Amino acid sequence: MDQSFLKELAAIAGAEHTLTDRESLAVYGYDSTPELESRPGAVVLPATTGEVARIMALCHGAGVAVTPRGSGTNLSGGSISFSGGVVLQTSRLNRILEIDEENLTATVETGVITSTLHKEVEARGLFYPPDPGSMNISTMGGNVAENSGGLRGLKYGVTSDYVMGLSTVLPDGDLLKSGGKAVKNVAGYNLNDLLVSSEGTLGIFTEVMVRLIPKPVAKKTMLVHFPELEQAALTVSRIIAARIIPATLEFLDRVTIRCVEDYARVGLPLDVEAVLLIEVDGHPAVVEEDAAAIRAICEKHRCSFFQTAGSNDEALKLATARRVALSALARFKPTTILEDATVPRSCIAPMVKFIQETAKKYGLLIGTFGHAGDGNLHPTCLTDERNRDEIARAHAAFEEIFDAAIAMGGTITGEHGVGVAKKKYLPKLVGESGLKVMRGIKSAFDPKGILNPGKVI
Amino acid sequence: MDYEKLINCMRCGMCLPHCPTYRETFLETASPRGRVALVRKFQEGELSVSDRFLEYLSLCLDCQACASACPCGVNAGELVAEFRCEKKDGEGLSFMEDLVLRRLVPHPDRLESSMVPMRLYQRSGLQRVVRKLGILKMFPAPLERMEGLLPQLPGKPLRRTLQEVTPAKGEERGTVGFFLGCVMSLIFSEASFATVQLLSALGYRVVTPKEQKCCGAPNMLAADRQGLEAAARFNTELFAGYELASIVTDCGGCGAELKKYGHHLHGDPAALEFSGKVRDISQLLDANAERLAPLLKPMDIAVTYHDPCHIAHCQGIRQEPRRLMQLIPGLDYREMNEADACCGSAGTYNIERPEMSDKVLGRKVANIRKTGARYLVTGNPGCLLQLKKALAEGNEPVRVIHLTELLLWSMNGTAPAP
């Protein structure tokens, strides 16, 4: 990179927060996506919106690409700079600016860690529901950019359902403010919704205002064992068909159960085909009623064991065990290739079955877990990146799984984003006209194409 | 270095929020995920070992909070320590290391004599004069920090005064060996004496073999494999000479090291047996909770607990000390935030990397003070040294004590002196 450019960059964020040494660049070349890596030309960690704006203006002038990065935990290669440009890490933008208990909003800088916000608002009896598995490290900016979901998505929705306002630094350094505290707002295009899930390609979020809700008074966490996989999957659809919306309805298959138990030791059974982790919350009477109805449905579908968490601690342990499922799968093999195929809820059973058959057909070890209540599954292939043949088979298998998901009326990614990893599948899903509109939006925001180039479209 | 272990890291980042140095810097190079990547990239030939490369790795406290957090079973802290050890292996020991590790540490007598001048220094009042005049400011910074950490030394090291066999009080329930850590004996002899009294009160006959040597942890730290293995072999043989149900230590650091003797001596059966018998004092006391509880008298104090890395992360012991404290009637136990976060002591880290150590310590102190407790309980001499100094300052001092001191106070019904 040009020395005078780097000097100017360092003048904005401070030399201490501008990294160009070999070692730093080497470790900013990856995120949580398997098989993808590329070194940036520099890394910068600004501390204020003003610094972000000046950095963007500088890069815009110099024609240098910028890739935003929160904690680098996304699973689609979104925070990797493939053009040797600047990686802009938002971690130092980490202040909680306001928790407005009258309007039920929280305004935070985008480097704030998701679970930090949870703790702050819950201490006030409030609730910010989106809780991705990575919530203890993912940033709010990353959540907005990926429109992250979580374990409570079934009842409470995903990040976009909570974003009320954004401060976004545009590629040329201008600041765009969208949305605000007014609950109703139809002035012009809905820019918030356009920006959510833009994966760092339209602007850099520096502040986000989210909607809060009252914290549910009661909750009940249940763990149900199933000797038959299909019965577990059917149970998911039946619970929803019975007009019960649990906060959480998570599915883990046998392979996943073994890995999770190996790490978390929470007493998961090793001899069943699947477990469901179910959580209902709300008014105590409703919670009791829902739990009883769920139990009846599970029993009808031949569950072998139905456990209700006795304490908050126990419930937390079970939920935590589920949250680390992906990482725990990595205990088995060096490489885990995980997908994010999502189908309508009624198709969970055929989808799970299809995944198993495909795994067998290609001779692969695939563990499946996921937000079953949302129809969002994470079939995860346990492999070794050095085994090129197996890797090729894995990719072929996933191609079939995607096709099946689309055929069932589903999608290729429910929450992990397109990034570069899913880019080639996007046309299949959105079609030529979809791509055309997306390209138009991109060039309206970023005519020079310097913001996170090569991603999504 | 085992390449398989390196590639098992899937880069999910679950370790990042648990790493004290990442929390302070937000830098990938200062995170467990980044350190594993650095070592991996060296192995793959992408990076070479430069001063800067080693500088990044040496920022690791080796607190192993990352290991507790890692769902894939990668121990980044240990991998980094092993790597630094391998890199140093060829170099041999420096003059100072040779002096300390070969001529001093393995010889308890010499180690104890070396403390005599220190004791004189304190008793004669010279320490007061030196501190007042700020004479140490004229010397290199590490010396000043070391001096500052030193608390009031006991009259005599415990190893000198404790008999080899302490009989059980009342009906005898078995014999346990006591591994008396060097720093415990030299500086925190009161706590270790409390340990022995508690064991005896619970009906254990306590054997403290006089010839025992340093556990070898300092050798490990200095990448001195030879010294480490010698220590492991010596202690294994020594304790094998007694009929012991278990081997108890009240030093978290020693405990973690002793439990690895089997590994250090490459699966040697005697060493494995030794390691299998090692218990942190909190484990043994907790196992006897039913018999301990009736012996404890009420205490009207607010207490919080700091998990030493060597106890929580290296040995996986978290609940035992908490349960024990809460056996004391009337005691107001308050859990602090991030109780299992490192205090920044980390062996000699607080002397080698003072700037980062102070940041990590600052966060710890703030979390302790937030509880409002006037007593901090912990179980490792490094933490005791580091936190005693930090918490004595300010107008609301917090008293730092070992778990066994608290329990003995309660057993004896002695109200702690302010």
Ligand SMILES: Cc1cc2nc3c(=O)[nH]c(=O)nc-3n(C[C@H](O)[C@H](O)[C@H](O)COP(=O)(O)OP(=O)(O)OC[C@H]3O[C@@H](n4cnc5c(N)ncnc54)[C@H](O)[C@@H]3O)c2cc1C
């Ligand atoms: C173990 C594990 C579990 C996971 N569980 C879930 C889950 O349950 N649900 C889910 O949805 N995801 C999950 N993820 C994926 C990932 O954690 C989320 O996508 C998360 O939101 C990423 O946050 P981050 O801070 O790490 O962002 P990064 O990975 O750093 O960045 C993600 C994308 O956002 C962009 N970006 C980041 N910050 C900004 C900003 N301030 N402005 C503009 N663009 C920005 C980046 O350019 C990149 O394209 C999981 C990942 C792991 C490793």
